[in-house]
Amino acid sequence: MPYICPVCQTSLIKHIPSQGYFCKNKHHFDLAKEGYLNLLPSQHKKSKEPGDSRVMMRARRHFLEDGFYQPMAKAVVAMIENYKTKDSTQRILDVGCGEGYYCRQIEALSEEGMSLIELHGIDIAKNAILAAAKKQGNAHFIVASNKRLPYANNYFxxxxxxxxxxxxxxxxxxxxxxxxxxxxxxxPRHLWQLKEFIYKKVNEHNIQVDLPKGFKLVESQQVSYKIQPNQEQRMALLQMTPFAWRVKGETANSIRRINRLVIETDFILTLATKL
Ligand SMILES: C[S@@+](CC[C@H](N)C(=O)[O-])C[C@H]1O[C@@H](n2cnc3c(N)ncnc32)[C@H](O)[C@@H]1O
Ligand SMILES: [Zn+2]
Incomplete structure:
Protein backbone atom coordinates (compact mmCIF):
# COMPACT_ATOMS: atom_id res chain seq x y z
CA MET A 1 0.00 0.00 0.00
CA PRO A 2 1.37 3.45 -0.87
CA TYR A 3 -0.04 5.42 2.06
CA ILE A 4 0.67 5.67 5.76
CA CYS A 5 -1.62 7.30 8.30
CA PRO A 6 -0.69 10.98 8.82
CA VAL A 7 -1.72 10.69 12.49
CA CYS A 8 -0.05 7.46 13.69
CA GLN A 9 2.18 6.50 10.68
CA THR A 10 0.85 2.93 10.43
CA SER A 11 -0.19 1.56 7.01
CA LEU A 12 -3.42 2.78 5.50
CA ILE A 13 -5.69 0.07 4.16
CA LYS A 14 -8.23 0.63 1.42
CA HIS A 15 -11.90 0.21 2.34
CA ILE A 16 -13.18 -1.19 -0.94
CA PRO A 17 -16.92 -0.29 -0.68
CA SER A 18 -16.24 3.39 0.06
CA GLN A 19 -12.81 3.65 -1.66
CA GLY A 20 -11.67 5.50 1.50
CA TYR A 21 -8.71 4.49 3.69
CA PHE A 22 -8.29 3.59 7.37
CA CYS A 23 -5.50 2.49 9.71
CA LYS A 24 -5.45 -0.11 12.47
CA ASN A 25 -5.97 2.68 15.01
CA LYS A 26 -9.27 3.59 13.32
CA HIS A 27 -8.26 6.87 11.72
CA HIS A 28 -10.43 7.25 8.60
CA PHE A 29 -9.87 9.23 5.41
CA ASP A 30 -12.61 9.52 2.82
CA LEU A 31 -12.05 9.71 -0.90
CA ALA A 32 -13.49 13.02 -2.17
CA LYS A 33 -15.98 12.76 -5.02
CA GLU A 34 -13.37 14.28 -7.34
CA GLY A 35 -11.13 11.29 -6.55
CA TYR A 36 -8.47 12.76 -4.25
CA LEU A 37 -7.60 11.86 -0.68
CA ASN A 38 -7.14 14.44 2.07
CA LEU A 39 -4.31 13.25 4.34
CA LEU A 40 -3.74 16.61 6.01
CA PRO A 41 -5.30 16.42 9.49
CA SER A 42 -6.59 19.76 10.73
CA GLN A 43 -4.07 19.70 13.63
CA HIS A 44 -1.25 19.80 11.03
CA LYS A 45 -2.70 22.87 9.27
CA LYS A 46 -1.03 26.19 10.08
CA SER A 47 -3.67 28.27 8.27
CA LYS A 48 -7.17 27.82 6.90
CA GLU A 49 -6.02 27.57 3.27
CA PRO A 50 -2.36 26.48 3.31
CA GLY A 51 -0.24 26.58 0.15
CA ASP A 52 -0.74 28.66 -2.95
CA SER A 53 -3.97 30.63 -3.15
CA ARG A 54 -6.76 29.91 -5.60
CA VAL A 55 -5.80 33.04 -7.58
CA MET A 56 -2.19 31.88 -7.94
CA MET A 57 -3.28 28.38 -8.84
CA ARG A 58 -5.65 29.61 -11.59
CA ALA A 59 -3.02 31.97 -13.00
CA ARG A 60 -0.47 29.14 -13.09
CA ARG A 61 -2.93 26.79 -14.78
CA HIS A 62 -3.75 29.30 -17.55
CA PHE A 63 -0.13 30.13 -18.17
CA LEU A 64 1.06 26.51 -18.18
CA GLU A 65 -1.85 25.30 -20.31
CA ASP A 66 -0.82 27.89 -22.91
CA GLY A 67 2.35 25.81 -23.29
CA PHE A 68 5.00 28.32 -22.20
CA TYR A 69 6.85 25.81 -20.02
CA GLN A 70 6.24 22.79 -22.24
CA PRO A 71 9.84 22.63 -23.53
CA MET A 72 10.94 22.23 -19.90
CA ALA A 73 8.24 19.59 -19.30
CA LYS A 74 9.49 17.74 -22.40
CA ALA A 75 13.04 17.76 -21.01
CA VAL A 76 11.73 16.38 -17.68
CA VAL A 77 9.90 13.53 -19.41
CA ALA A 78 12.91 12.82 -21.66
CA MET A 79 15.11 12.49 -18.56
CA ILE A 80 12.66 10.05 -16.99
CA GLU A 81 12.49 8.04 -20.25
CA ASN A 82 16.26 7.97 -20.44
CA TYR A 83 16.95 6.74 -16.90
CA LYS A 84 13.85 4.70 -16.04
CA THR A 85 14.06 0.93 -15.59
CA LYS A 86 12.66 -0.45 -18.84
CA ASP A 87 9.69 -2.82 -18.81
CA SER A 88 8.84 -2.32 -15.14
CA THR A 89 6.17 -0.10 -13.64
CA GLN A 90 7.64 3.19 -12.45
CA ARG A 91 6.11 4.77 -9.37
CA ILE A 92 6.45 8.52 -9.84
CA LEU A 93 5.61 11.22 -7.30
CA ASP A 94 5.32 14.95 -8.08
CA VAL A 95 5.91 16.79 -4.76
CA GLY A 96 4.20 20.20 -4.60
CA CYS A 97 2.40 19.26 -7.82
CA GLY A 98 0.06 22.26 -7.78
CA GLU A 99 -2.84 21.71 -10.18
CA GLY A 100 -1.10 18.78 -11.84
CA TYR A 101 0.23 20.23 -15.10
CA TYR A 102 3.45 18.18 -15.04
CA CYS A 103 1.58 14.98 -14.11
CA ARG A 104 -0.59 15.49 -17.20
CA GLN A 105 2.51 16.14 -19.30
CA ILE A 106 4.02 12.85 -18.11
CA GLU A 107 0.92 11.04 -19.29
CA ALA A 108 0.85 12.90 -22.61
CA LEU A 109 4.55 12.65 -23.44
CA SER A 110 5.70 9.28 -22.05
CA GLU A 111 6.43 6.71 -24.73
CA GLU A 112 4.10 4.06 -23.32
CA GLY A 113 1.51 6.47 -21.87
CA MET A 114 0.37 5.37 -18.42
CA SER A 115 0.67 1.62 -19.05
CA LEU A 116 3.92 1.32 -17.06
CA ILE A 117 3.48 4.32 -14.76
CA GLU A 118 1.85 4.67 -11.35
CA LEU A 119 1.55 8.42 -11.00
CA HIS A 120 1.11 10.34 -7.73
CA GLY A 121 0.86 14.02 -6.88
CA ILE A 122 0.87 15.75 -3.49
CA ASP A 123 0.27 19.38 -2.57
CA ILE A 124 -0.79 21.19 0.58
CA ALA A 125 -3.27 23.38 -1.35
CA LYS A 126 -6.63 21.62 -1.45
CA ASN A 127 -7.95 23.67 -4.36
CA ALA A 128 -4.96 22.74 -6.49
CA ILE A 129 -5.34 19.02 -5.72
CA LEU A 130 -9.06 19.13 -6.42
CA ALA A 131 -8.36 20.66 -9.85
CA ALA A 132 -5.61 18.11 -10.56
CA ALA A 133 -7.78 15.13 -9.60
CA LYS A 134 -10.68 16.35 -11.74
CA LYS A 135 -8.45 16.49 -14.82
CA GLN A 136 -6.57 13.21 -14.41
CA GLY A 137 -8.62 10.39 -12.96
CA ASN A 138 -5.91 7.77 -13.52
CA ALA A 139 -3.37 9.50 -11.25
CA HIS A 140 -3.42 9.49 -7.43
CA PHE A 141 -3.62 12.93 -5.86
CA ILE A 142 -3.50 13.72 -2.16
CA VAL A 143 -3.64 16.82 0.01
CA ALA A 144 -0.75 16.57 2.47
CA SER A 145 2.26 18.46 3.72
CA ASN A 146 5.75 17.66 2.57
CA LYS A 147 6.77 17.97 6.22
CA ARG A 148 5.30 14.50 6.74
CA LEU A 149 4.84 12.76 3.41
CA PRO A 150 2.18 10.11 4.10
CA TYR A 151 3.79 7.44 1.91
CA ALA A 152 5.43 4.14 2.87
CA ASN A 153 9.22 3.86 3.10
CA ASN A 154 11.05 3.05 -0.17
CA TYR A 155 7.84 3.21 -2.21
CA PHE A 156 8.80 5.41 -5.17
CA PRO A 188 20.47 32.36 -13.79
CA ARG A 189 18.44 34.35 -16.34
CA HIS A 190 14.95 33.02 -15.66
CA LEU A 191 12.32 35.70 -16.46
CA TRP A 192 15.07 38.32 -16.79
CA GLN A 193 13.08 40.86 -18.83
CA LEU A 194 10.12 40.65 -16.45
CA LYS A 195 12.40 41.30 -13.50
CA GLU A 196 13.84 44.37 -15.25
CA PHE A 197 10.47 46.03 -14.68
CA ILE A 198 10.45 45.09 -11.01
CA TYR A 199 13.99 45.52 -9.67
CA LYS A 200 16.39 48.47 -10.07
CA LYS A 201 19.22 46.01 -10.58
CA VAL A 202 18.49 42.44 -11.67
CA ASN A 203 20.76 39.77 -10.24
CA GLU A 204 21.38 36.35 -11.70
CA HIS A 205 19.85 33.48 -9.73
CA ASN A 206 22.26 31.42 -7.75
CA ILE A 207 22.07 28.04 -9.47
CA GLN A 208 23.70 26.02 -6.74
CA VAL A 209 21.36 23.08 -6.01
CA ASP A 210 22.13 21.33 -2.74
CA LEU A 211 21.51 17.64 -3.00
CA PRO A 212 20.04 15.88 0.02
CA LYS A 213 22.43 13.79 2.08
CA GLY A 214 22.77 10.26 0.70
CA PHE A 215 22.23 11.28 -2.95
CA LYS A 216 24.68 11.31 -5.86
CA LEU A 217 24.45 13.65 -8.85
CA VAL A 218 23.65 11.86 -12.11
CA GLU A 219 23.12 14.71 -14.56
CA SER A 220 22.46 18.41 -14.67
CA GLN A 221 20.84 20.07 -17.68
CA GLN A 222 20.03 23.67 -18.51
CA VAL A 223 16.94 24.42 -20.60
CA SER A 224 16.63 28.02 -21.82
CA TYR A 225 14.45 29.60 -24.49
CA LYS A 226 12.46 32.76 -25.15
CA ILE A 227 8.72 33.26 -24.80
CA GLN A 228 6.44 36.06 -25.94
CA PRO A 229 3.30 36.09 -23.80
CA ASN A 230 0.47 38.46 -24.70
CA GLN A 231 -0.83 41.05 -22.22
CA GLU A 232 -3.20 38.71 -20.42
CA GLN A 233 -0.61 35.94 -20.26
CA ARG A 234 1.95 38.34 -18.78
CA MET A 235 -0.48 39.17 -15.99
CA ALA A 236 -1.00 35.45 -15.32
CA LEU A 237 2.79 34.99 -15.22
CA LEU A 238 3.10 37.80 -12.69
CA GLN A 239 0.36 36.37 -10.51
CA MET A 240 1.84 32.88 -10.41
CA THR A 241 5.30 34.01 -9.30
CA PRO A 242 6.57 35.30 -5.97
CA PHE A 243 6.80 38.76 -7.63
CA ALA A 244 3.02 39.08 -7.37
CA TRP A 245 3.11 40.69 -3.93
CA ARG A 246 5.87 43.18 -4.73
CA VAL A 247 4.59 44.45 -8.07
CA LYS A 248 2.74 47.72 -7.52
CA GLY A 249 -0.11 48.89 -9.78
CA GLU A 250 2.05 51.17 -11.93
CA THR A 251 4.69 48.46 -12.62
CA ALA A 252 2.02 45.89 -13.44
CA ASN A 253 0.44 48.40 -15.84
CA SER A 254 3.69 49.00 -17.68
CA ILE A 255 4.25 45.24 -18.02
CA ARG A 256 0.76 44.90 -19.41
CA ARG A 257 0.83 47.93 -21.72
CA ILE A 258 4.09 47.35 -23.57
CA ASN A 259 3.40 46.20 -27.14
CA ARG A 260 5.76 43.30 -27.39
CA LEU A 261 7.73 41.65 -24.59
CA VAL A 262 10.16 38.81 -25.21
CA ILE A 263 11.11 37.07 -21.97
CA GLU A 264 13.93 34.60 -21.38
CA THR A 265 13.13 31.40 -19.49
CA ASP A 266 15.94 29.45 -17.90
CA PHE A 267 15.60 26.20 -15.99
CA ILE A 268 18.07 23.87 -14.32
CA LEU A 269 17.14 20.18 -14.20
CA THR A 270 19.13 18.27 -11.60
CA LEU A 271 18.94 14.49 -11.51
CA ALA A 272 20.27 12.60 -8.51
CA THR A 273 20.06 9.03 -7.32
CA LYS A 274 19.63 7.64 -3.80
CA LEU A 275 22.71 5.70 -2.75
C1 LIG B 1 5.60 27.43 -7.09
S1 LIG B 1 4.33 26.24 -6.87
C2 LIG B 1 4.81 24.99 -8.03
C3 LIG B 1 3.68 24.10 -8.45
C4 LIG B 1 4.04 23.09 -9.57
N1 LIG B 1 5.10 22.19 -9.18
C5 LIG B 1 4.42 23.86 -10.82
O1 LIG B 1 5.59 24.04 -11.08
O2 LIG B 1 3.50 24.30 -11.49
C6 LIG B 1 4.71 25.56 -5.29
C7 LIG B 1 3.66 24.54 -4.79
O3 LIG B 1 4.09 24.01 -3.53
C8 LIG B 1 2.96 23.91 -2.68
N2 LIG B 1 3.40 23.89 -1.27
C9 LIG B 1 3.84 24.93 -0.51
N3 LIG B 1 4.15 24.49 0.73
C10 LIG B 1 3.93 23.15 0.75
C11 LIG B 1 4.08 22.13 1.75
N4 LIG B 1 4.50 22.41 2.99
N5 LIG B 1 3.75 20.86 1.43
C12 LIG B 1 3.31 20.56 0.16
N6 LIG B 1 3.16 21.48 -0.81
C13 LIG B 1 3.47 22.76 -0.53
C14 LIG B 1 2.10 25.11 -3.05
O4 LIG B 1 0.75 24.95 -2.68
C15 LIG B 1 2.30 25.17 -4.57
O5 LIG B 1 1.33 24.44 -5.28
ZN1 LIG C 1 -3.69 6.16 12.25
Missing amino acids: DWVMRIYAPSNDAEIERILKQNGHLLIVTPG
Missing part, protein backbone atom coordinates in the same frame (compact mmCIF):
# COMPACT_ATOMS: atom_id res chain seq x y z
CA ASP A 157 11.16 4.98 -8.13
CA TRP A 158 10.99 8.71 -8.91
CA VAL A 159 10.33 11.90 -7.00
CA MET A 160 10.03 15.15 -8.98
CA ARG A 161 10.25 18.52 -7.29
CA ILE A 162 9.44 21.32 -9.71
CA TYR A 163 9.59 24.80 -8.17
CA ALA A 164 8.35 23.36 -4.92
CA PRO A 165 9.58 23.40 -1.33
CA SER A 166 11.74 20.51 -0.23
CA ASN A 167 11.92 18.13 2.67
CA ASP A 168 15.07 16.15 2.07
CA ALA A 169 14.70 13.62 4.87
CA GLU A 170 11.17 12.68 3.81
CA ILE A 171 12.11 12.40 0.13
CA GLU A 172 15.02 10.16 1.06
CA ARG A 173 12.71 7.97 3.15
CA ILE A 174 10.04 7.39 0.48
CA LEU A 175 12.45 6.77 -2.43
CA LYS A 176 13.73 3.28 -3.20
CA GLN A 177 17.46 2.66 -3.16
CA ASN A 178 18.79 3.75 -6.59
CA GLY A 179 15.54 5.72 -7.02
CA HIS A 180 15.77 9.07 -8.78
CA LEU A 181 15.16 12.59 -7.54
CA LEU A 182 14.56 15.14 -10.30
CA ILE A 183 14.66 18.78 -9.19
CA VAL A 184 13.73 21.75 -11.39
CA THR A 185 14.91 25.19 -10.22
CA PRO A 186 15.25 28.56 -11.94
CA GLY A 187 18.39 29.13 -14.02
Whole structure:
Protein backbone atom coordinates (compact mmCIF):
# COMPACT_ATOMS: atom_id res chain seq x y z
CA MET A 1 0.00 0.00 0.00
CA PRO A 2 1.37 3.45 -0.87
CA TYR A 3 -0.04 5.42 2.06
CA ILE A 4 0.67 5.67 5.76
CA CYS A 5 -1.62 7.30 8.30
CA PRO A 6 -0.69 10.98 8.82
CA VAL A 7 -1.72 10.69 12.49
CA CYS A 8 -0.05 7.46 13.69
CA GLN A 9 2.18 6.50 10.68
CA THR A 10 0.85 2.93 10.43
CA SER A 11 -0.19 1.56 7.01
CA LEU A 12 -3.42 2.78 5.50
CA ILE A 13 -5.69 0.07 4.16
CA LYS A 14 -8.23 0.63 1.42
CA HIS A 15 -11.90 0.21 2.34
CA ILE A 16 -13.18 -1.19 -0.94
CA PRO A 17 -16.92 -0.29 -0.68
CA SER A 18 -16.24 3.39 0.06
CA GLN A 19 -12.81 3.65 -1.66
CA GLY A 20 -11.67 5.50 1.50
CA TYR A 21 -8.71 4.49 3.69
CA PHE A 22 -8.29 3.59 7.37
CA CYS A 23 -5.50 2.49 9.71
CA LYS A 24 -5.45 -0.11 12.47
CA ASN A 25 -5.97 2.68 15.01
CA LYS A 26 -9.27 3.59 13.32
CA HIS A 27 -8.26 6.87 11.72
CA HIS A 28 -10.43 7.25 8.60
CA PHE A 29 -9.87 9.23 5.41
CA ASP A 30 -12.61 9.52 2.82
CA LEU A 31 -12.05 9.71 -0.90
CA ALA A 32 -13.49 13.02 -2.17
CA LYS A 33 -15.98 12.76 -5.02
CA GLU A 34 -13.37 14.28 -7.34
CA GLY A 35 -11.13 11.29 -6.55
CA TYR A 36 -8.47 12.76 -4.25
CA LEU A 37 -7.60 11.86 -0.68
CA ASN A 38 -7.14 14.44 2.07
CA LEU A 39 -4.31 13.25 4.34
CA LEU A 40 -3.74 16.61 6.01
CA PRO A 41 -5.30 16.42 9.49
CA SER A 42 -6.59 19.76 10.73
CA GLN A 43 -4.07 19.70 13.63
CA HIS A 44 -1.25 19.80 11.03
CA LYS A 45 -2.70 22.87 9.27
CA LYS A 46 -1.03 26.19 10.08
CA SER A 47 -3.67 28.27 8.27
CA LYS A 48 -7.17 27.82 6.90
CA GLU A 49 -6.02 27.57 3.27
CA PRO A 50 -2.36 26.48 3.31
CA GLY A 51 -0.24 26.58 0.15
CA ASP A 52 -0.74 28.66 -2.95
CA SER A 53 -3.97 30.63 -3.15
CA ARG A 54 -6.76 29.91 -5.60
CA VAL A 55 -5.80 33.04 -7.58
CA MET A 56 -2.19 31.88 -7.94
CA MET A 57 -3.28 28.38 -8.84
CA ARG A 58 -5.65 29.61 -11.59
CA ALA A 59 -3.02 31.97 -13.00
CA ARG A 60 -0.47 29.14 -13.09
CA ARG A 61 -2.93 26.79 -14.78
CA HIS A 62 -3.75 29.30 -17.55
CA PHE A 63 -0.13 30.13 -18.17
CA LEU A 64 1.06 26.51 -18.18
CA GLU A 65 -1.85 25.30 -20.31
CA ASP A 66 -0.82 27.89 -22.91
CA GLY A 67 2.35 25.81 -23.29
CA PHE A 68 5.00 28.32 -22.20
CA TYR A 69 6.85 25.81 -20.02
CA GLN A 70 6.24 22.79 -22.24
CA PRO A 71 9.84 22.63 -23.53
CA MET A 72 10.94 22.23 -19.90
CA ALA A 73 8.24 19.59 -19.30
CA LYS A 74 9.49 17.74 -22.40
CA ALA A 75 13.04 17.76 -21.01
CA VAL A 76 11.73 16.38 -17.68
CA VAL A 77 9.90 13.53 -19.41
CA ALA A 78 12.91 12.82 -21.66
CA MET A 79 15.11 12.49 -18.56
CA ILE A 80 12.66 10.05 -16.99
CA GLU A 81 12.49 8.04 -20.25
CA ASN A 82 16.26 7.97 -20.44
CA TYR A 83 16.95 6.74 -16.90
CA LYS A 84 13.85 4.70 -16.04
CA THR A 85 14.06 0.93 -15.59
CA LYS A 86 12.66 -0.45 -18.84
CA ASP A 87 9.69 -2.82 -18.81
CA SER A 88 8.84 -2.32 -15.14
CA THR A 89 6.17 -0.10 -13.64
CA GLN A 90 7.64 3.19 -12.45
CA ARG A 91 6.11 4.77 -9.37
CA ILE A 92 6.45 8.52 -9.84
CA LEU A 93 5.61 11.22 -7.30
CA ASP A 94 5.32 14.95 -8.08
CA VAL A 95 5.91 16.79 -4.76
CA GLY A 96 4.20 20.20 -4.60
CA CYS A 97 2.40 19.26 -7.82
CA GLY A 98 0.06 22.26 -7.78
CA GLU A 99 -2.84 21.71 -10.18
CA GLY A 100 -1.10 18.78 -11.84
CA TYR A 101 0.23 20.23 -15.10
CA TYR A 102 3.45 18.18 -15.04
CA CYS A 103 1.58 14.98 -14.11
CA ARG A 104 -0.59 15.49 -17.20
CA GLN A 105 2.51 16.14 -19.30
CA ILE A 106 4.02 12.85 -18.11
CA GLU A 107 0.92 11.04 -19.29
CA ALA A 108 0.85 12.90 -22.61
CA LEU A 109 4.55 12.65 -23.44
CA SER A 110 5.70 9.28 -22.05
CA GLU A 111 6.43 6.71 -24.73
CA GLU A 112 4.10 4.06 -23.32
CA GLY A 113 1.51 6.47 -21.87
CA MET A 114 0.37 5.37 -18.42
CA SER A 115 0.67 1.62 -19.05
CA LEU A 116 3.92 1.32 -17.06
CA ILE A 117 3.48 4.32 -14.76
CA GLU A 118 1.85 4.67 -11.35
CA LEU A 119 1.55 8.42 -11.00
CA HIS A 120 1.11 10.34 -7.73
CA GLY A 121 0.86 14.02 -6.88
CA ILE A 122 0.87 15.75 -3.49
CA ASP A 123 0.27 19.38 -2.57
CA ILE A 124 -0.79 21.19 0.58
CA ALA A 125 -3.27 23.38 -1.35
CA LYS A 126 -6.63 21.62 -1.45
CA ASN A 127 -7.95 23.67 -4.36
CA ALA A 128 -4.96 22.74 -6.49
CA ILE A 129 -5.34 19.02 -5.72
CA LEU A 130 -9.06 19.13 -6.42
CA ALA A 131 -8.36 20.66 -9.85
CA ALA A 132 -5.61 18.11 -10.56
CA ALA A 133 -7.78 15.13 -9.60
CA LYS A 134 -10.68 16.35 -11.74
CA LYS A 135 -8.45 16.49 -14.82
CA GLN A 136 -6.57 13.21 -14.41
CA GLY A 137 -8.62 10.39 -12.96
CA ASN A 138 -5.91 7.77 -13.52
CA ALA A 139 -3.37 9.50 -11.25
CA HIS A 140 -3.42 9.49 -7.43
CA PHE A 141 -3.62 12.93 -5.86
CA ILE A 142 -3.50 13.72 -2.16
CA VAL A 143 -3.64 16.82 0.01
CA ALA A 144 -0.75 16.57 2.47
CA SER A 145 2.26 18.46 3.72
CA ASN A 146 5.75 17.66 2.57
CA LYS A 147 6.77 17.97 6.22
CA ARG A 148 5.30 14.50 6.74
CA LEU A 149 4.84 12.76 3.41
CA PRO A 150 2.18 10.11 4.10
CA TYR A 151 3.79 7.44 1.91
CA ALA A 152 5.43 4.14 2.87
CA ASN A 153 9.22 3.86 3.10
CA ASN A 154 11.05 3.05 -0.17
CA TYR A 155 7.84 3.21 -2.21
CA PHE A 156 8.80 5.41 -5.17
CA ASP A 157 11.16 4.98 -8.13
CA TRP A 158 10.99 8.71 -8.91
CA VAL A 159 10.33 11.90 -7.00
CA MET A 160 10.03 15.15 -8.98
CA ARG A 161 10.25 18.52 -7.29
CA ILE A 162 9.44 21.32 -9.71
CA TYR A 163 9.59 24.80 -8.17
CA ALA A 164 8.35 23.36 -4.92
CA PRO A 165 9.58 23.40 -1.33
CA SER A 166 11.74 20.51 -0.23
CA ASN A 167 11.92 18.13 2.67
CA ASP A 168 15.07 16.15 2.07
CA ALA A 169 14.70 13.62 4.87
CA GLU A 170 11.17 12.68 3.81
CA ILE A 171 12.11 12.40 0.13
CA GLU A 172 15.02 10.16 1.06
CA ARG A 173 12.71 7.97 3.15
CA ILE A 174 10.04 7.39 0.48
CA LEU A 175 12.45 6.77 -2.43
CA LYS A 176 13.73 3.28 -3.20
CA GLN A 177 17.46 2.66 -3.16
CA ASN A 178 18.79 3.75 -6.59
CA GLY A 179 15.54 5.72 -7.02
CA HIS A 180 15.77 9.07 -8.78
CA LEU A 181 15.16 12.59 -7.54
CA LEU A 182 14.56 15.14 -10.30
CA ILE A 183 14.66 18.78 -9.19
CA VAL A 184 13.73 21.75 -11.39
CA THR A 185 14.91 25.19 -10.22
CA PRO A 186 15.25 28.56 -11.94
CA GLY A 187 18.39 29.13 -14.02
CA PRO A 188 20.47 32.36 -13.79
CA ARG A 189 18.44 34.35 -16.34
CA HIS A 190 14.95 33.02 -15.66
CA LEU A 191 12.32 35.70 -16.46
CA TRP A 192 15.07 38.32 -16.79
CA GLN A 193 13.08 40.86 -18.83
CA LEU A 194 10.12 40.65 -16.45
CA LYS A 195 12.40 41.30 -13.50
CA GLU A 196 13.84 44.37 -15.25
CA PHE A 197 10.47 46.03 -14.68
CA ILE A 198 10.45 45.09 -11.01
CA TYR A 199 13.99 45.52 -9.67
CA LYS A 200 16.39 48.47 -10.07
CA LYS A 201 19.22 46.01 -10.58
CA VAL A 202 18.49 42.44 -11.67
CA ASN A 203 20.76 39.77 -10.24
CA GLU A 204 21.38 36.35 -11.70
CA HIS A 205 19.85 33.48 -9.73
CA ASN A 206 22.26 31.42 -7.75
CA ILE A 207 22.07 28.04 -9.47
CA GLN A 208 23.70 26.02 -6.74
CA VAL A 209 21.36 23.08 -6.01
CA ASP A 210 22.13 21.33 -2.74
CA LEU A 211 21.51 17.64 -3.00
CA PRO A 212 20.04 15.88 0.02
CA LYS A 213 22.43 13.79 2.08
CA GLY A 214 22.77 10.26 0.70
CA PHE A 215 22.23 11.28 -2.95
CA LYS A 216 24.68 11.31 -5.86
CA LEU A 217 24.45 13.65 -8.85
CA VAL A 218 23.65 11.86 -12.11
CA GLU A 219 23.12 14.71 -14.56
CA SER A 220 22.46 18.41 -14.67
CA GLN A 221 20.84 20.07 -17.68
CA GLN A 222 20.03 23.67 -18.51
CA VAL A 223 16.94 24.42 -20.60
CA SER A 224 16.63 28.02 -21.82
CA TYR A 225 14.45 29.60 -24.49
CA LYS A 226 12.46 32.76 -25.15
CA ILE A 227 8.72 33.26 -24.80
CA GLN A 228 6.44 36.06 -25.94
CA PRO A 229 3.30 36.09 -23.80
CA ASN A 230 0.47 38.46 -24.70
CA GLN A 231 -0.83 41.05 -22.22
CA GLU A 232 -3.20 38.71 -20.42
CA GLN A 233 -0.61 35.94 -20.26
CA ARG A 234 1.95 38.34 -18.78
CA MET A 235 -0.48 39.17 -15.99
CA ALA A 236 -1.00 35.45 -15.32
CA LEU A 237 2.79 34.99 -15.22
CA LEU A 238 3.10 37.80 -12.69
CA GLN A 239 0.36 36.37 -10.51
CA MET A 240 1.84 32.88 -10.41
CA THR A 241 5.30 34.01 -9.30
CA PRO A 242 6.57 35.30 -5.97
CA PHE A 243 6.80 38.76 -7.63
CA ALA A 244 3.02 39.08 -7.37
CA TRP A 245 3.11 40.69 -3.93
CA ARG A 246 5.87 43.18 -4.73
CA VAL A 247 4.59 44.45 -8.07
CA LYS A 248 2.74 47.72 -7.52
CA GLY A 249 -0.11 48.89 -9.78
CA GLU A 250 2.05 51.17 -11.93
CA THR A 251 4.69 48.46 -12.62
CA ALA A 252 2.02 45.89 -13.44
CA ASN A 253 0.44 48.40 -15.84
CA SER A 254 3.69 49.00 -17.68
CA ILE A 255 4.25 45.24 -18.02
CA ARG A 256 0.76 44.90 -19.41
CA ARG A 257 0.83 47.93 -21.72
CA ILE A 258 4.09 47.35 -23.57
CA ASN A 259 3.40 46.20 -27.14
CA ARG A 260 5.76 43.30 -27.39
CA LEU A 261 7.73 41.65 -24.59
CA VAL A 262 10.16 38.81 -25.21
CA ILE A 263 11.11 37.07 -21.97
CA GLU A 264 13.93 34.60 -21.38
CA THR A 265 13.13 31.40 -19.49
CA ASP A 266 15.94 29.45 -17.90
CA PHE A 267 15.60 26.20 -15.99
CA ILE A 268 18.07 23.87 -14.32
CA LEU A 269 17.14 20.18 -14.20
CA THR A 270 19.13 18.27 -11.60
CA LEU A 271 18.94 14.49 -11.51
CA ALA A 272 20.27 12.60 -8.51
CA THR A 273 20.06 9.03 -7.32
CA LYS A 274 19.63 7.64 -3.80
CA LEU A 275 22.71 5.70 -2.75
C1 LIG B 1 5.60 27.43 -7.09
S1 LIG B 1 4.33 26.24 -6.87
C2 LIG B 1 4.81 24.99 -8.03
C3 LIG B 1 3.68 24.10 -8.45
C4 LIG B 1 4.04 23.09 -9.57
N1 LIG B 1 5.10 22.19 -9.18
C5 LIG B 1 4.42 23.86 -10.82
O1 LIG B 1 5.59 24.04 -11.08
O2 LIG B 1 3.50 24.30 -11.49
C6 LIG B 1 4.71 25.56 -5.29
C7 LIG B 1 3.66 24.54 -4.79
O3 LIG B 1 4.09 24.01 -3.53
C8 LIG B 1 2.96 23.91 -2.68
N2 LIG B 1 3.40 23.89 -1.27
C9 LIG B 1 3.84 24.93 -0.51
N3 LIG B 1 4.15 24.49 0.73
C10 LIG B 1 3.93 23.15 0.75
C11 LIG B 1 4.08 22.13 1.75
N4 LIG B 1 4.50 22.41 2.99
N5 LIG B 1 3.75 20.86 1.43
C12 LIG B 1 3.31 20.56 0.16
N6 LIG B 1 3.16 21.48 -0.81
C13 LIG B 1 3.47 22.76 -0.53
C14 LIG B 1 2.10 25.11 -3.05
O4 LIG B 1 0.75 24.95 -2.68
C15 LIG B 1 2.30 25.17 -4.57
O5 LIG B 1 1.33 24.44 -5.28
ZN1 LIG C 1 -3.69 6.16 12.25
